[in-house]
Amino acid sequence: MVPAHIMASRTWLSRGARREDGGGQGADGAGESRMTVVAGVDFGTLSVRVTIVDSARGVLGSAVAELPLHRSRDDPDLATQSHDDHMRALAAATREAVAAAGIDGSGVAAIAVDTTGSSVVPVGQGLAPLDEYYLWCDHRAKGEAAEITELAHRRKLPAIEWCGGVYSAEWGWAKLLHWLRHNPEKRSRLVTALEHCDMAAATLAGITDPAKVKRSVCAAGHKWLWHPDFGGLPSETFLTELDPLLAGVRERLDTTFATSDQIAGHLSPEWAERLGLRAGIPIPVGAFDAHWDAIGAGATEGDVVNVVGTSTCIIAYARQAELVPGVCGVVRGSVHPAFTGIEAGLSAVGDVFSAIATRAGTSVEVLSAGLESYRAGQTGLLRFPWDNGDRTVLVNPDVGGLTIGWNLTHTAQDELFAAIEGTAFHTRVVLERMAEYGTRIGRVINGGGVPRNNSVLNQVYADVLDRPVLVPESNVTGLGAAIFALHAAGAVASIEEAQALVCPKHTVFKPRPETRETYDTLYSLFRRIYFDFGRRGPDSHFGDVLPALIRMARG
Numbered sequence: 001m002v003p004a005h006i007m008a009s010r011t012w013l014s015r016g017a018r019r020e021d022g023g024g025q026g027a028d029g030a031g032e033s034r035m036t037v038v039a040g041v042d043f044g045t046l047s048v049r050v051t052i053v054d055s056a057r058g059v060l061g062s063a064v065a066e067l068p069l070h071r072s073r074d075d076p077d078l079a080t081q082s083h084d085d086h087m088r089a090l091a092a093a094t095r096e097a098v099a100a101a102g103i104d105g106s107g108v109a110a111i112a113v114d115t116t117g118s119s120v121v122p123v124g125q126g127l128a129p130l131d132e133y134y135l136w137c138d139h140r141a142k143g144e145a146a147e148i149t150e151l152a153h154r155r156k157l158p159a160i161e162w163c164g165g166v167y168s169a170e171w172g173w174a175k176l177l178h179w180l181r182h183n184p185e186k187r188s189r190l191v192t193a194l195e196h197c198d199m200a201a202a203t204l205a206g207i208t209d210p211a212k213v214k215r216s217v218c219a220a221g222h223k224w225l226w227h228p229d230f231g232g233l234p235s236e237t238f239l240t241e242l243d244p245l246l247a248g249v250r251e252r253l254d255t256t257f258a259t260s261d262q263i264a265g266h267l268s269p270e271w272a273e274r275l276g277l278r279a280g281i282p283i284p285v286g287a288f289d290a291h292w293d294a295i296g297a298g299a300t301e302g303d304v305v306n307v308v309g310t311s312t313c314i315i316a317y318a319r320q321a322e323l324v325p326g327v328c329g330v331v332r333g334s335v336h337p338a339f340t341g342i343e344a345g346l347s348a349v350g351d352v353f354s355a356i357a358t359r360a361g362t363s364v365e366v367l368s369a370g371l372e373s374y375r376a377g378q379t380g381l382l383r384f385p386w387d388n389g390d391r392t393v394l395v396n397p398d399v400g401g402l403t404i405g406w407n408l409t410h411t412a413q414d415e416l417f418a419a420i421e422g423t424a425f426h427t428r429v430v431l432e433r434m435a436e437y438g439t440r441i442g443r444v445i446n447g448g449g450v451p452r453n454n455s456v457l458n459q460v461y462a463d464v465l466d467r468p469v470l471v472p473e474s475n476v477t478g479l480g481a482a483i484f485a486l487h488a489a490g491a492v493a494s495i496e497e498a499q500a501l502v503c504p505k506h507t508v509f510k511p512r513p514e515t516r517e518t519y520d521t522l523y524s525l526f527r528r529i530y531f532d533f534g535r536r537g538p539d540s541h542f543g544d545v546l547p548a549l550i551r552m553a554r555g
Contacts, residue, residue: 035054035055035056035057036054036055036109036486036489036491037052037053037054037055037060037101037103037107037108037109038052038053038055038108038109038110038111038112038482038485038486038488038489038491039051039052039053039094039097039098039108039110039111039112039277039482039485040053040111040112040296040478040479040480040481040482040483040484040485041090041093041094041111041112041113041114041200041478041481042114042115042289042292042293042477042478042480042481043067043086043090043113043114043115043116043196043200043289044067044116044289044309044310044477045067045069045116045135045136045137045309045310046066046067046069046310047064047065047066047067047089048064048065048067048086048089048090048093049062049063049064049093049477049478050062050063050064050090050093050094050096050097050478051097051477051478051479051481051482052097052098052100052101052103052108053479053482053485053486053502055486055491055492055498055501055502056501058501058502059474059475059479059502060100060101060102060103061097061098061099061100061101061102062097062100062475062478063092063093063094063096063097063099063100064093065089065090065092065093065096066089067081067085067086067089068081068082068085069081069135070082070132075140077138077139077140077142077169078138078140079134079135079136079137079138079139080131080132080133080134080135080138081119081132081133081135082129082132082133083121083129083132083133083199083203084129086133086196086200087200087203087274090200090275091271091274091275094111094275094276094277095275095276098276098277105275105276105277105278106277106278107278108277108278108281109281109485109489109491110281110282110283110284110485110486110488110489111204111267111275111277111281111283111485112260112283112284112286112481112482112484112485112488113197113200113201113204113283113286113481114197114286114287114288114289114291114292114293114480114481115195115196115197115200115286115288115289116135116136116196116288116289117136117195117196117197117218117219117222117223117288117289118134118136118170118171118172118175118195118219118222118223118224119133119134119135119136119195119196120133120134120172120175120176120179120193120194120195120196121133121134121193121194121196121199122176122179122183122186122190122192122193123190123191123192123193123194123199123210124189124190124191125189125191126208127191127194127199127202127203127207127208127210127213130183130186130189130190131179131183131186133196134175134178134179136170137170137310137311137347137388138170138175139169139170139388139389139397140169140175140178141169141174141175141177141178142169142174142397142398143178144169144173144174144175144177144178144181145167145168145169145171145174145397146167147242147243148167148173148174148177148225148242149165149166149167151238151241151242152167152225152234152238153165155238155241157225157230157234157238158227158229158230159225159226159227159230159234160225161323162221162227162323162329162330162331163221163222163223163225163327163328163329163330164324164325164326164327164328164329164392164393164395165325165326165395166326166395167225167395168328168391168395168397169389169397170223170347170391171222171223171224172193172195172219172223172224173224173225173234173239176193176246176249177242177243177245177246179193180243180245180246181243181245187245190249190252191210191252192210192213192252192253193249193252193253194213194215195215195216195219195220195223197216197218197219197286197287197288198213198214198215198216198219198264198285198286200286201214201264201265201283201284201285201286202264202265203271204265204267204268204271204275204283205264205265205266205267205268205271205283206265206268206269206270206271207265210252210255211255212255213255213256213264214255214256214257214258214262214264214265214285215253215255215256215257215258215285216257216258216260216285216286216287216288217257217258217259217260217285217331217332217333217334218259218260218286218287218288218291218331218333218334218335218341219287219288220233220257221329221331221332221333221334221341222288222328222329222331222334222341222343223328223329224253226257228257228332232254232257233250233253233254234250235250236248236250236251258285259285259333259334259337260284260285260286260287260292260333260337260484261284261337261484261487261495262284262285263282263283263284263285263488264283264284264285264286265283266279266280266281266282266283267279267280267281267282267283281489282488282489283488284484284485284487284488287334287335287484288313288343289307289313290305290307290313290315290343290345290448291313291315291334291335291341291343291480292335292480292481292483292484293305293307293313293315293447293448293476293477293479293480294307294315294316294317294335294445294447294480295335295336295479295480295483295484295495295499296447296472296476296477296478296479296480296481296482296483296503297445297447297472297476297479297480297503298445298472298476298499298503298504298506299315299316299317299335299445300496300499301317301318301319301336301339302316302318302440302441302442302443303316303442303443303444303445304316304431304434304439304441304442304443304444304445305444305445305446305447306427306444306445306446306447306448306451306461307447307448308349308350308423308446308447308448308449308450308451308457309349309350309448309449309450310348310349310350310351311345311346311347311348311349311350311351311388311391312345312346312349312423312427312448313343313344313345314343314344314345314346314392314427314430314431314434315335315341315342315343316335316341316342316434316439316441317334317335317336317339317340317341317342318339318340318342318439318440319339319340320340321340321342321438321439322437322438322439323437324342324344324433324434324437324438324439325393325433325437326344326392326393326394326395326433327342327343327344327392327393327430327433327434328343328344328345328391328392329341329342329343330342331343336495337495338495342434342439344391344392344393344430344433344434345391345392345430346385346391346392346423346426346427346430347386347387347388347389347390347391347397348385348386348387348388348389349385349423349450350449350450351387351388352385352387352388352401352419352423353416353419353420353450355387356412356415356416356419357412357416359412360412362412364416367412367413367416368413368416368454368456370413371413371416371417371420371456372455372456374417374456375515376421376460376463376515376518376519376522377421377518377519377521377522378417379405379410379414379415379417379418380405380407380410381403381404381405381406381410381414381415381418382403382404382405382418382422382522382525382526382529383401383402383403383415383418383419383421383422384399384401384402384403384404384422384426384526384529384530384533384534385401385419385422385423385426386399386400386401386402386534386546387400387401390534392430392433393429393430393433394530394531394534394535396534396535396536398536398546398547398550399533399534399546399547400546400549400550402529402533402546403415403418404529417456420456420457420460421460421464421519421522422526423457424457424460424461424463424464424465425464425522425523425526425527425530426526426530427461427464427465428464428465428523429526429527429530431444431465443468443470444461444465444467444468444469444470445469445470445471445472445506446458446461446469446470446471447471447472447476448477449475449477451471452471452472452474452475455509458471458509459509459512461509462509462510462511462512463511463512463515463516463519464519464523465511466511466516466519467511468508468509468510468511469508469509470506470507470508470509471506471507471508471509472503472504472505472506473504473505473506473507474504476503476504479502479503482502483495483498483499483502483503486498486501486502533545533546534546
């Protein structure tokens with residue numbers, strides 16, 4: 001779902017990569033005696049992919065439909081999408097995927113949906129949208145997020161610590177409050193607000209009563225300050241102190257919260273007809289795309305998955321997990337129903353690469369030709385991928401992209417390679433923070449759309465992280481959703497059983513010892529500048545510079 005990818009390089013693959021043995025689709029004919037076909041749906045930023053998966057034969061076919069993204073030159077923080085556009089695209093992609101798979105749609109036994117998040121839609125009677133989705137990358141609610149963070153710490157709200165200590169402009173409460181403040185003519189019609197993953201499942205199931213909507217633990221725990229040990233959502237007292245406009249909203253959101261091993265509903269006759277499937281098939285409770293992508297990439301307890309696309313989500317899960325400052329949440333059941341999920345990430349990765357190419361009047365594919373010949377640190381540049389703010393570990397939307405070391409002969413290709421290194425350095429900052437607070441870092445898997453087509457990025461990540469990086473050998477977008485659909489259909493007894501049936505093998509990129517000294521030196525410089533320029537407060541030397549530039553640019 002990234003607008004453009006970096007081309008793979010045979011040279012880098014031969015020097016640093018090998019195929020990992022074991023696992024994989026259709027291994028030993030597993031599951032043939034109980035073949036089940038399901039549909040996995042993955043809504044990304046710019047498209048929706050539907051993947052048809054057979055428990056015995058793996059992926060049978062898939063299709064992609066594009067999604068219009070609405071931006072504004074007058075407000076670069078705005079990013080919205082239409083619910084109707086989402087559902088039209090889903091119907092088209094499902095029918096095309098079924099045709100590509102060469103099956104009858106009536107044979108699909110379950111359908112599961114993951115989406116971006118926090119992507120929030122306010123709804124009225126009958127769950128009719130009152131507005132477009134505030135997409136995950138909509139940052140208009142920066143002020144509201146800062147207010148939530150300040151009040152949460154002042155009132156010692158426990159849930160704030162479980163989402164990293166800083167509330168983000170990308171998350172649900174901030175977006176809903178922003179909408180309430182800026183849409184006075186629609187406030188009285190608000191019945192509730194829903195995450196995209198919950199809205200999609202409810203729509204497919206024909207649910208129109210908000211009290212019957214099952215809300216995803218993944219979405220609620222990571223983005224809505226929900227924690228089962230602290231009474232669920234923040235109290236009415238807290239919310240009304242934040243803003244009286246939130247009076248009564250908690251009750252409207254406080255329905256059933258569930259993990260994805262539970263059923264959200266069953267496909268309605270109307271949507272069965274539109275999708276070309278059979279009415280009545282189960283729909284499990286949804287989740288965010290990156291969390292299920294980690295499952296589809298073959299992650300097990302202790303693995304860390306970098307889901308690299310327009311942005312990066314860093315996903316891990318464990319039996320026990322400690323609080324990690326600056327991450328996007330530590331939530332029981334958010335990735336795997338039986339484990340505690342940990343989410344972190346970078347606000348822009350593929351989007352940074354695309355922006356560099358666009359400014360150069362070319363494409364990422366063209367600009368990438370020859371990158372395999374670059375050596376570690378060759379450009380003399382340090383590129384900080386803050387072009388869309390900092391998601392983790394600073395949780396700071398008021399920073400911008402930063403490149404240090406320019407001279408008169410540098411090229412756009414130099415910047416692209418430095419940006420790849422910069423995203424790897426930023427990922428190392430995140431992994432070190434997770435490890436510092438007790439997260440076990442076992443295997444590192446690069447999932448998402450970019451790594452499968454970008455061997456240079458995978459090798460740089462292996463070198464910078466100084467550990468092997470695994471990359472699925474085939475596209476896993478939508479495969480995590482299919483795994484939860486297999487579970488909902490009763491085809492498997494566990495998520496692990498489904499993974500063993502359908503997850504692909506991995507290619508392994510090994511770190512090259514000759515790069516270690518250079519990258520350790522560059523990383524120490526990157527880390528120092530990262531905190532000096534990105535951290536707000538009196539202990540920061542330059543933390544006011546980038547916010548001041550942003551304010552001036554916006555008048």
